[in-house]
Amino acid sequence: MMTTPTTSEPEAALRLMEAVLRDGRPMASEYAQLFGPRATGHIETVEEQGEVISTCAWLRRDLVVSGLELPVAFVGSVATRADQRGKGHGTAVVERAIARAAEEGAAIALLWADESNWYQERGWVPLGTENVFVINANNAFLLPDADGVRPMEHRDLGAVHRLYCTHEARVDRRECDTEAMLTTPGLRALVREVDGEVKGYACVGRGEDLAHCVHEWGGTPEDVLPIIAGHWAATSAETDRLFVMVPETEADFTAYFTFIRSLGAKGILAMARIGDLGAVARIFDRLTPEGVTVEVVGDRSLALAGPSGRILLADHEILLALCPPRGDRRVTSVVEAEIGVELPMLPIEPYAWGLDSI
Numbered sequence: 478m479m480t481t482p483t484t485s486e487p488e489a490a491l492r493l494m495e496a497v498l499r500d501g502r503p504m505a506s507e508y509a510q511l512f513g514p515r516a517t518g519h520i521e522t523v524e525e526q527g528e529v530i531s532t533c534a535w536l537r538r539d540l541v542v543s544g545l546e547l548p549v550a551f552v553g554s555v556a557t558r559a560d561q562r563g564k565g566h567g568t569a570v571v572e573r574a575i576a577r578a579a580e581e582g583a584a585i586a587l588l589w590a591d592e593s594n595w596y597q598e599r600g601w602v603p604l605g606t607e608n609v610f611v612i613n614a615n616n617a618f619l620l621p622d623a624d625g626v627r628p629m630e631h632r633d634l635g636a637v638h639r640l641y642c643t644h645e646a647r648v649d650r651r652e653c654d655t656e657a658m659l660t661t662p663g664l665r666a667l668v669r670e671v672d673g674e675v676k677g678y679a680c681v682g683r684g685e686d687l688a689h690c691v692h693e694w695g696g697t698p699e700d701v702l703p704i705i706a707g708h709w710a711a712t713s714a715e716t717d718r719l720f721v722m723v724p725e726t727e728a729d730f731t732a733y734f735t736f737i738r739s740l741g742a743k744g745i746l747a748m749a750r751i752g753d754l755g756a757v758a759r760i761f762d763r764l765t766p767e768g769v770t771v772e773v774v775g776d777r778s779l780a781l782a783g784p785s786g787r788i789l790l791a792d793h794e795i796l797l798a799l800c801p802p803r804g805d806r807r808v809t810s811v812v813e814a815e816i817g818v819e820l821p822m823l824p825i826e827p828y829a830w831g832l833d834s835i
């Protein structure tokens with residue numbers, strides 16, 4: 478039986494997630510968005526004889542990108558009890574999350590998978606771009622000194638949230654969301670203070686994930702790079718490399734890490750499935766010039782029409798035109814050629830910072 482949880486089910490679902498994903502260790506404090514006092518997340522469950530046997534979590538969020546808000550859902554913590562696997566429960570619980578997120582207006586469902594095969598076989602495709610750079614003994618000495626760098630304190634929250642909000646590509650967050658996520662266990666956060674003003678911050682680690690990874694930061698390179706030097710100084714005894722995540726929209730950082738010859742890789746942002754196709758159509762409408770019409774065709778396709786023709790895009794072709802993996806513009810170019818209009822606003826490069834992921 479598939480249900481929307483009543484009060485006791487979230488606890489039963491959490492116990493199942495902890496058993497499957499953490500060998501029984503607690504995980505609620507890692508995900509304030511799902512289990513904290515001001516949680517806004519949702520838990521889906523499959524139950525049999527009153528027991529939760531499969532579950533997943535999802536959050537409705539807006540991604541701020543290219544001057545618009547892209548409504549999405551983050552899906553995560555998918556778990557089926559070991560003795561109940563292979564019966565379609567995991568597939569069903571995830572489908573249910575996508576359907577409910579679509580009802581809540583999510584154009585796209587996103588997830589971060591350690592192993593993506595299971596999702597790929599269920600129609601999830603790679604989406605967007607995330608750059609990763611490596612700080613190690615060969616280049617760390619080139620970083621600026623960690624002047625003014627100190628551990629983040631609660632009084633820094635307002636400044637940290639303001640710095641977060643300066644990012645061109647981000648998850649739309651309230652200050653209380655940032656506050657809740659900054660208390661995540663395993664998080665090491667440093668700030669740089671100059672003349673009494675917090676000018677930058679950077680976070681490493683998050684619960685059992687993202688150890689030795691600078692997954693969220695804010696400020697200019699002048700202020701963030703000394704903080705990365707501070708993180709390197711604090712962690713180099715326990716690791717020989719520190720990873721730094723950089724969105725495609727932060728070209729100054731990419732240029733700097735390339736300049737110091739940090740090993741870099743252009744990866745994907747997340748795995749994705751289409752949620753509410755109407756919401757996707759509205760996004761295309763905002764991102765295409767006047768004279769281009771966007772129409773939903775059936776329950777899987779969009780038609781884009783312009784002066785020289787019409788093109789039908791289905792399922793993953795829609796995502797490839799909107800936010801392809803690693804910024805690959807080929808599908809967008811095909812659309813431009815077919816409809817006879819240049820589409821300079823496409824594709825877009827949305828980004829979710831480390832504290833938001835579930």
Ligand SMILES: CC(C)(COP(=O)(O)OP(=O)(O)OC[C@H]1O[C@@H](n2cnc3c(N)ncnc32)[C@H](O)[C@@H]1OP(=O)(O)O)[C@@H](O)C(=O)NCCC(=O)NCCS
Pocket residue numbers: 497498531553554555556557558561562563564565566567568569590591592594595
């Ligand atoms: C992944 C998981 C949620 C699937 O749950 P489930 O209820 O068994 O899901 P389904 O019955 O819908 O799908 C099972 C199928 O997926 C396959 N499968 C399981 N893990 C897989 C993987 N990592 N890659 C590819 N296929 C996988 C199974 O062999 C099975 O194949 P079959 O249908 O041909 O027999 C479950 O195996 C689980 O809890 N795993 C541990 C936690 C985990 O990895 N969660 C996902 C990361 S957030």
